[in-house]
Amino acid sequence: MKRKGFIIFCLLSLTSISVSVSAAPAKVLETITFTIQSTPVSDFQSELTIYPASREKILAGSVVKSADAMPVSDTYATLKQAGSADNGTTYIVDKDYNLYDPAGQKILTLTEKKKEKLRRHIEALRSRHYGELLPWKVARQVIPRKDKVEVIDLETGLRFHVQRRAGQDHADVQPLTKEDTRIMKEIYKGSWSWKRRAILVRAGNRYYAASMNGMPHGGDGIPGNEFDGHSCIHFAGSTTHGSHSEDTGHQLMTYRAAGLLRDYINQASPAQLVDAFVLAMNQNDPQVLDLITYPHNAHFVQDLHTQMQDIDAVTKVTKTKNRQEMPAPDPGLLMVQIKEELAVTREGSSRARKGMFSFTISRDKSDMPWRITEISTGDHQKEQKP
Incomplete structure (x- = not known):
């Protein structure tokens, strides 16, 4: 049954041998709690706490590197001493089951064997947290x-x-x-x-x-x-x-409700990414914004996040035809541009300003997902009554 703060206590080891609590040696002082939440601010969460071996064994063999940025994820892993009031160390788990330490700006790449054990626990928890995708x-x-x-x-x-x-x-x-x-x-x-x-x-x-x-x-x-x-x-x-x-x-x-938001965006057409941008800005959804933009263009993405905080509403001025019926870009294309007239209402304003926005949407290779890499505005902008 799904509910906020859903917790399962599972006596499974992250080492190669499963042990029960009663048989655990004195060195077993660490727990890992996996948390699934659809966005970083979701109150609706599912948790799974397991009792593995010591922190040294959990992270043994991992490769530690500096991380340029934190991944977009719905999965977290918290390591802490059993029974301790300390909050422990919380890592962000990426899609490849690497652990990111936001405090230390580090990425820990576990061994393939330990990644597989993490994957089994996390996927079991995700199946309880999210819904079935039903046509x-x-x-x-x-x-x-x-x-x-x-x-x-x-x-x-x-x-x-x-x-x-x-x-x-x-x-x-x-x-x-x-x-x-x-x-x-x-x-x-x-x-x-x-x-x-x-x-x-x-x-x-x-x-x-x-x-x-x-x-x-x-x-x-x-x-x-x-x-x-x-x-x-x-x-x-x-x-x-x-x-x-x-x-x-x-x-x-x-x-998103199926836990497949990234999958949907990765197969989205350039036109659908423009629609996703409008939704992200209109609904103040940083997670969608991060997924549809090019992650290595940090200044561009940060500027969009800053503007998002000052926006009350974004809507398309004219309805576009069925995105599914629009011709797909040439399979070999690596960049397309789409122009869309949008009405933007700023916080504290009762009037929307209309303007033409040009979206540059790119991909590094023809078999890679599209991402928004640049947005420019036209010279004309005029106010309209809401």
Whole structure:
């Protein structure tokens, strides 16, 4: 069962021999706690604590080097003395199961044998934390109309219940009760919003990866739930009612809920990266921003992070056609440019400023993922009323 602070105590060794607590020698003073959280600030976390051998044995044979930057990750490993009030040392675990020490700006590369043991523990924990990636054509059968399911917000861990009321292209849902509506609004900090959020949908004893918005709209109604209309839940491959095309923001959040955000971005087209940039800036999502930009251009990325803190909203001025129907770049191309007119509202301002933005999107080799490497603005910018 998923819940905040989910902890498993596992008596498995990181050395080649598994030992029980009662049989452990006196030198066994160290524990490792693995933590999975979808973003660095998520309250919804899953933890697995194991009792290995001493720190020296855990890190024996590792190669230590200086780290230029910390990786984007949802996985952490904390080493500490068993029973100690000290917080221990927390490492960021990257996709290749290397350990990064943020305090010392170091990277520890473990032996392949120890990496494999880490991988087994971490993957087991990830499978408990995240949801199954379920295509919409299957999800609509698993959760038919009038079915009631539980929604878990992947950021706060808050839970509420909804009923699927309608929807051919995605699920149109409503909170079941007034209390469910209150919890949903709390997730959106007291104000209804179109912003996409990664969620888990529990149907029976299965958890599915999905995305929701928090804006009541349209018709329909459950008497007494104090929710005027319905809201939307998207699954993998679901589309919007109007365009019948996938919404990149909802897909990003769905793949985040499945623990596959990096995978989605790595296969994204240049046009989808522009959509992801708009979502990142509009929703103040540093993790998505870091994944879609070129990591070695530190000044460029840091400047975007600084600007993000001063932005209240970013939207596209004109709707673009279905990203899936747009022609893919020539397979041999290593750089493309896309222009997009955006409306940007700064913090404390009631007016949006429109401007043309030119995105340079590059990759080092034809079989590598695209990344945004440069963004420039046109000369014309004008204010518009919101």
